[in-house]
Structures are given as structure tokens and as C-alpha cells.
Amino acid sequence: MNRFNDIAGVFRIQVASLRSEIGPFLLAAIVFPSAMYLFANAVSGPEASRNRLRFLAGSIVFSLSLTSISWLGYLLLENRFTGRLKLFATLPIAPSSYVFGVLIFALAQAALGVTTVMLVARAFGAQMRPNLLLLIAVVFLTILSLCGLGVIIAARARSFSEGSLLTDTLGAGLVLLAPIYYPPEVMPRALRMFVQLLPTSFAARALQTTLAGGNAISIELVALSVGAFATLALAFHLMKWREE
Amino acid sequence: MAVTLEALTNLDVGFDRRKDPSSAATVIKVCDLVKTYRDGTEANRGISLNIRPGEICAIVGPNGAGKTTFLRQLTTELRPTSGSIEVMGIDVVANPACAKSLMGITPQEAGLFDRITVREHFEYFARFKHLSKDAAHSASAELMLELGLMAESKKLVRSLSGGQRRRILIGLALLGRPPLLVLDEPTTGLDPATRRRVWQVIRNAVTDGATVLLSTHYMEEAERLSDRIGIISEGRLIAYGSLEELLTQLNRSYRLSYRDRSGEPRVRFCESFAAAQRCVERELLSEYSIARASLEDVYFRLTGAVFEKDETSPTL
Numbered sequence: 001m002n003r004f005n006d007i008a009g010v011f012r013i014q015v016a017s018l019r020s021e022i023g024p025f026l027l028a029a030i031v032f033p034s035a036m037y038l039f040a041n042a043v044s045g046p047e048a049s050r051n052r053l054r055f056l057a058g059s060i061v062f063s064l065s066l067t068s069i070s071w072l073g074y075l076l077l078e079n080r081f082t083g084r085l086k087l088f089a090t091l092p093i094a095p096s097s098y099v100f101g102v103l104i105f106a107l108a109q110a111a112l113g114v115t116t117v118m119l120v121a122r123a124f125g126a127q128m129r130p131n132l133l134l135l136i137a138v139v140f141l142t143i144l145s146l147c148g149l150g151v152i153i154a155a156r157a158r159s160f161s162e163g164s165l166l167t168d169t170l171g172a173g174l175v176l177l178a179p180i181y182y183p184p185e186v187m188p189r190a191l192r193m194f195v196q197l198l199p200t201s202f203a204a205r206a207l208q209t210t211l212a213g214g215n216a217i218s219i220e221l222v223a224l225s226v227g228a229f230a231t232l233a234l235a236f237h238l239m240k241w242r243e244e
Numbered sequence: 245m246a247v248t249l250e251a252l253t254n255l256d257v258g259f260d261r262r263k264d265p266s267s268a269a270t271v272i273k274v275c276d277l278v279k280t281y282r283d284g285t286e287a288n289r290g291i292s293l294n295i296r297p298g299e300i301c302a303i304v305g306p307n308g309a310g311k312t313t314f315l316r317q318l319t320t321e322l323r324p325t326s327g328s329i330e331v332m333g334i335d336v337v338a339n340p341a342c343a344k345s346l347m348g349i350t351p352q353e354a355g356l357f358d359r360i361t362v363r364e365h366f367e368y369f370a371r372f373k374h375l376s377k378d379a380a381h382s383a384s385a386e387l388m389l390e391l392g393l394m395a396e397s398k399k400l401v402r403s404l405s406g407g408q409r410r411r412i413l414i415g416l417a418l419l420g421r422p423p424l425l426v427l428d429e430p431t432t433g434l435d436p437a438t439r440r441r442v443w444q445v446i447r448n449a450v451t452d453g454a455t456v457l458l459s460t461h462y463m464e465e466a467e468r469l470s471d472r473i474g475i476i477s478e479g480r481l482i483a484y485g486s487l488e489e490l491l492t493q494l495n496r497s498y499r500l501s502y503r504d505r506s507g508e509p510r511v512r513f514c515e516s517f518a519a520a521q522r523c524v525e526r527e528l529l530s531e532y533s534i535a536r537a538s539l540e541d542v543y544f545r546l547t548g549a550v551f552e553k554d555e556t557s558p559t560l
Contacts (some may be wrong), residue, residue, distance in 0.1 A: 001376060007372050016360040016368075020400070083355030089321055090349035092341045116468045116489070242340065243322050244282075 006093040010101020014075065015108075028071050029113030034120040040181050042206030053128060056121040057207035061200050063113040064139065068146035069153075070171030072106050076154030077163040089241040099232075100237050104149055110143045127201070129213035138210055138217070142203040143222035146174075148231025155238040159178035174200045199227045262427045270294040270330075271424055271455040272318065277327035279313050279479075288315035288478040290327070295472070298455040300446065302466035305476035306537075306547055311354055311459040314476065315428050318457070319349045320371050331424060348417035348454075352428040354407055358402035365401065366419065373420035387415040392438070400540055407434045415444060418449060425449060427458040431465060443469050459540055463540040473539065490542045499541060500524070502532035513537060 018025060037059040041048045043241055044055075079085045091216025122128065150167060176199035177191075184192055195201055206220035249419070254366035264300040272295040279288040287310045295301045302344030305311050316322040318329055320340035326505060329336045338344040354487070356365060375383055388394045391411045414430050439462075446456055446469065458464055466473050467487055475483040475490075483490055491497055502521040504510050516522040520534045 005374065006372060009368055013357060013360065013368050017357050020361075021360045024440045029330035083351070084357060086321075086351050087354045087413075088354070089353070090319065090344065090347075090351060090417070091369070092371055094341065107378075152412055241317075243321055 003094070005102045005144055006091075006097035007104065009093075010088070011104050011108075012023055014102065014105040015055060016059055017075070025067070025071065025109065026236075028066040030116045030120075033059040033113070033117050034068065035099055036181070037117065037121055038124060039080065049125070050120070052126045053211045054182060054204075054208050055117070055181065055202045056126050056128070057211060058175070059117050060114050060139070061123070061142065061178070061180055062175045062208055063205045064110055064116050064142050065146055065171050065175045065200060067109045067113055068106050068171075069150045069174070070167050073077060073107075073150035073153050073167030073171070074164060074192070074208055076102065076150060077167070077198060080154055080165075081160040082158075083179050095239040095241050099151060099236060102151070103144065106147045106150075107140065110139055111223050114139055115210050115217055128211045131215055132212060134210045134215055134217065135207070136161055137208040137221065138203060138224065141221065141228050142199065144228035145199040145224055146204075147229050148235045151235035152238060153233060155235065174198055178204055180204045197223075202227070265274065269297055271297050271299075271332055272457060273328075274286075274318070274331040275328045277314070277329060277527040278325045279310075279317060279322065281327045283461060286479050288317070288324075290475070291479075291483060292327075293474060293484055295457060298450060298453070298457050299472060300450055300470045301457070301472045301476045302470035303457070303459040303464050303472065304463065304543060305459075305478055306459070309476045309547075310479040311476050312428055313479075315426055315457070315459055316351075319351070319426050320344055321351070346421065346422060346424055348422040348425045350413045350417040350425075350427040350430050352459075354410060354413055356401045359400060361398055361400055362388065362404070362412060367417060369416045370419045373422075376419055381418055384388060387418055390418065390448070391415050392441055397422060407438055410434060411442065411465060412439065414445065418445070421449070421452060421454070422455055423440075424455045425454055425458075428460065429459055431501045432461065439465070463538065463543060467539045475546050476545060483542070483545050487539060490539065494542055494545060496535050497537045498534050499537045500532060502527075502529045 040055040040058065041052065045049055048055075075178050079088075085098075118126075118128070118130075149170060153163050153166045153170070157166060175197050178198045179195060180185060180200065184196065187195060202220045202223045206217040207223070209215070209217050209220075272293070274291055274293050276285070277288050277291040279284050280283060289310075291314060293301075303311050303314065313322065315449060316330070317324045318336065320336050320343055324337060331343045332346055334343045334346070358559055360368075363384060366387060367380045370380030370383050371377070385394075388397050391414065393408065393411055393415065396408060401409065403414075410430070410433055414427065417425055417427065423537075427446075430446075431442050434442060443465070446458075450456060458470075470487075472484065472486055474481050483493065494513065496515050498520045499513045500512045500514055500523055502510055502512075502524075512520075512523060517534060523529075524532055524534075
């Protein structure tokens with residue numbers, strides 16, 4: 001019960017902090033990814049109608065990446081380097097409660113971002129028949145993998161500027177490198193195998209299939225699960241109140 | 245649970261006879277605490293001390309002496325290299341969460357959430373101390389009133405001054421009325437009036453049964469607020485006791501302040517008031533004052549600051 005109370009407390013503080021930063025959050029989670037969806041449609045010309053679900057899947061991954069790595073990573077770095085983490089450390093709460101509180105906050109943001117991007121895409125012509133359960137599972141696992149990366153960077157960065165640069169680079173880079181807005185065949189051969197293994201690539205493939213009403217995403221789900229487990233295990237390991 | 249109850253029982257026993265120096269009960273028991281950082285820096289070199297229930301203990305020392313390192317180990321933030329720390333019978337190294345549940349802590353460099361209000365800070369952090377919603381609400385109101393923050397309760401923290409933020413941090417430590425308060429330089433950056441208000445808040449906490457360990461740069465604060473004072477220098481606890489006990493370490497416990505013939509301010513320390521008066525007469529001093537030596541004098545003496553060697557060679 002205490003643990004639940006602690007997690008809820010961390011979540012409440014993050015939500016309360018978000019109130020006065022709703023603008024940048026909306027920009028990262030909704031406006032920019034929605035704009036990217038429209039932009040990709042516009043530049044693909046007559047091919048657009050065939051690629052709409054791929055662009056939508058890409059924009060959802062873009063939204064998840066920006067909110068989970070760039071935005072959340074920034075908040076965690078800010079907590080650490082402005083002494084707020086130290087304030088949590090004075091309390092009799094477990095570091096894992098802090099991480100869980102942050103993850104739930106990220107999931108809440110993701111739910112808002114994904115739903116809005118899907119509504120925008122629908123309004124602009126995307127035809128989708130999503131399997132809701134699978135969609136939720138993919139979004140959930142993607143968030144966990146990407147948040148794990150955000151927490152790892154926030155826990156290990158030597159300075160705010162170093163961490164901020166890493167979260168920004170990773171948040172955008174993982175989307176740009178993954179074959180989201182373009183087919184993988186256009187990638188240089190040397191990069192092709194590498195980019196297929198990125199969590200964002202698995203997420204985009206799984207989302208595209210799910211949005212089209214398909215359910216053959218077991219490989220992607222396994223890969224995302226492994227990624228989520230690995231990054232979160234490391235994140236929980238690194239998040240400690242006590243220094244050596 | 246059993247450990248906590250035992251600890252609380254110890255506290256109760258000790259609290260009833262807290263003014264009895266022979267009391268065996270201790271809230272904090274530190275034995276031979278050593279902290280050596282990876283780069284070889286020895287921040288604490290075998291610190292041992294006991295703090296009795298209901299005491300206010302101040303730790304003073306120069307910058308970099310190891311005060312904050314000592315407090316960080318006590319509050320479980322930093323793992324000691326060797327030695328032991330017990331808070332109310334609980335080993336803080338082995339059982340940090342349980343130990344922290346007995347402490348209210350104000351770290352030196354903690355930050356607040358700029359984008360949430362003062363009241364929200366108090367209410368959210370009260371819930372972390374497992375107060376019910378109603379109890380959190382009333383405890384928050386009580387502390388904001390006590391700390392003079394009521395007028396700011398609805399303001400975002402980013403609009404507050406450094407002193408107001410510091411008071412919030414102290415208030416957060418007091419939430420839930422923990423039996424032990426550990427405050428790292430709680431009044432740094434506060435104006436004199438606010439500092440006195442914080443002193444009163446700390447005294448009130450002690451009246452309610454708390455024990456307090458604080459570090460400070462202000463000698464006046466240590467003198468006026470604490471029952472016992474520890475002086476840390478170069479990682480060692482070089483003196484520990486009441487102000488009177490520390491003053492006895494000065495052979496010459498009267499301070500004669502005066503201006504010499506060229507108008508320069510001078511200080512001498514004399515064995516007695518009469519000896520100081522004799523000095524005034526001998527030197528034909530016209531502008532002078534004689535007072536008991538202070539903690540500051542002990543501090544400078546023990547931490548190696550330049551100090552007179554005898555009655556006739558003032559250097560301070």
C-alpha cells in the first residue's frame with residue numbers, strides 16, 4: 001500500500017509540474033508528429049495513399065520517442081541536476097517507486113499523444129482497422145523500452161548538458177535512422193541490418209501491421225519485450241539513492 | 245516493525261531523562277566513521293559521537309572539513325568506507341529506508357519543483373510520509389504558518405526567493421514530526437529575522453520531542469541553539485561537548501578587544517577578568533571591551549587559525 005502511495009505521489013508531482021509546461025509537451029507529443037504525418041503524405045505525392053499507415057505508424061513512434069526519451073529524459077535530468085532527486089532520496093521511498101511513478105507518467109502522456117495523432121491522421125484520410133489490444137501492447141512495450149533509455153541517460157550523464165544532448169540526439173535519431181518514413185531498401189546496405197534492430201523499427205513495423213488490422217507481430221512483440229526488459233533492468237540497477 | 249518499536253521505546257526512555265547526562269539512550273550513535281573517496285580523499289577520519297534524545301547538536305567546521313560528508317552518510321545518501329551509524333538502534337547502512345522513516349532531512353543542495361505551488365509541495369511530500377489526505381492538509385497548513393509561508397501558499401516555487409525556498413525545505417523535513425531532524429546548513433542564505441524564526445521552529449520541534457543534528461557556518465547559531473557542539477576539522481571530530489565544556493579548552497577564557505595606539509583593532513585572551521583589567525591599566529587602553537570568550541574563539545583555536553601564543557602577543 002505504501003509503495004502504491006509512493007508511486008502515485010511521484011506521478012502526481014510530475015503531472016502537477018506539467019501544467020505549466022503543457023505547451024512544449026503538446027508540441028513534442030502531438031503537434032510535431034502530426035505535422036510529420038502530413039508532411040510525409042505531402043512529399044510522397046501519388047504514393048501517399050498506399051503509405052498512409054506507414055506514415056501514421058512512423059508518426060506515432062516519433063511521438064513516443066520524443067515524449068519518452070527527449071521530454072521525459074529532460075525532466076529526469078532536470079530532477080537530478082537541480083537537486084530534486086536528492087529531495088526524493090531524503091524520503092523513505094524506494095528508487096524503484098520513483099522510476100515506476102515516472103513510467104506511469106510517461107504512459108499517460110503516450111496515451112494522450114498516440115490517441116491524438118491517430119485522430120489527426122483519421123481526419124486527414126488514414127483508413128485504419130486497429131486491433132486495440134495489440135495496439136496497446138505495442139505502445140506499452142515501446143514506451144517501456146524508450147523510457148528505459150531515458151532513465152539510463154538521466155542516471156548516468158555527467159552533466160545536464162551532456163544528458164540533454166544525448167536525450168535529444170537519441171530521441172530524434174532513433175526515429176530518423178529507423179525505416180519509418182522511407183522503405184528500408186533505400187538504406188545503405190551496411191546500415192540496413194543495424195537499423196532493423198532498433199526498437200523504433202520493431203515498433204513501427206508492429207504498429208503498421210496492427211493499424212492495418214493484422215496480428216502477425218509476434219517477433220516484434222518479443223523484440224520489444226526483450227528491449228524493455230533489458231533497458232528497464234539496467235535503469236532500475238542504475239537508479240540508486242546511495243552513492244558509493 | 246519490531247525494530248522500529250524498539251527504537252521508539254528507546255527514544256521514549258531517553259526523552260524522559262534527556263537532560264540527564266548519564267542517560268544511556270542515544271538517538272544517534274556513530275562509531276569510528278571513515279569515508280575515503282575513490283580518488284583517495286579522506287573526508288571523514290574516524291568520527292565517533294553519540295547524540296542523546298531531545299538534544300540539539302550543531303556540527304561546525306571550515307569549508308571542506310567533512311561536515312556534509314558526515315551528514316550524508318548519516319542520512320544514508322553516502323555509503324561509509326568503514327565504521328557504523330545507528331539511528332535509534334537501526335543500522336543506517338544495512339537498513340536505510342527504515343532509518344530514513346525516522347528522520348526529517350534537509351540536504352544542503354536539494355531543489356524544489358519550480359512549477360508546483362508551495363502548498364502542493366507540502367501536501368505531496370506529506371503523503372510520502374504516509375499521512376492521510378486530511379492529515380497532510382492540516383500538517384501543511386500548520387507548517388506553512390509556523391514558517392511564515394502562508395501568504396505564499398498558492399504561489400509557484402519559481403516565484404519565491406532563496407530564503408523562502410530554504411524555509412520550504414526545512415518544512416518538508418518537519419512533515420510528519422519525525423523523531424530526528426538532520427539539517428545541513430538550514431539557515432544559510434536567510435536574513436537575520438527569518439533565521440530566528442527558523443531557530444524557533446527547531447526549538448518547537450525539540451519541545452515536541454524531536455532530536456536535532458544540524459551543521460552550520462554560523463557560530464552564533466551553534467552557540468544559541470545547540471545543547472552540544474561538534475567541531476570537525478580535516479575529517480576529524482576535534483571537539484565535542486556543550487559550549488561550557490568547549491570553553492574550558494581555552495586556558496584564557498576572557499577576551500579583551502581594543503585599539504592599539506595606531507588605531508588597529510586587537511584582541512588578547514586573558515586567564516581571568518582581573519587579568520584583562522590589569523592589562524588595560526598597564527597598556528593605558530582607552531577604547532576596549534572585555535567579554536567571555538566565545539565559540540568562535542574556541543573554533544579558531546582548535547581549527548588552527550592564527551591565535552595568540554601568550555597574553556602579550558595579540559595576533560587575531
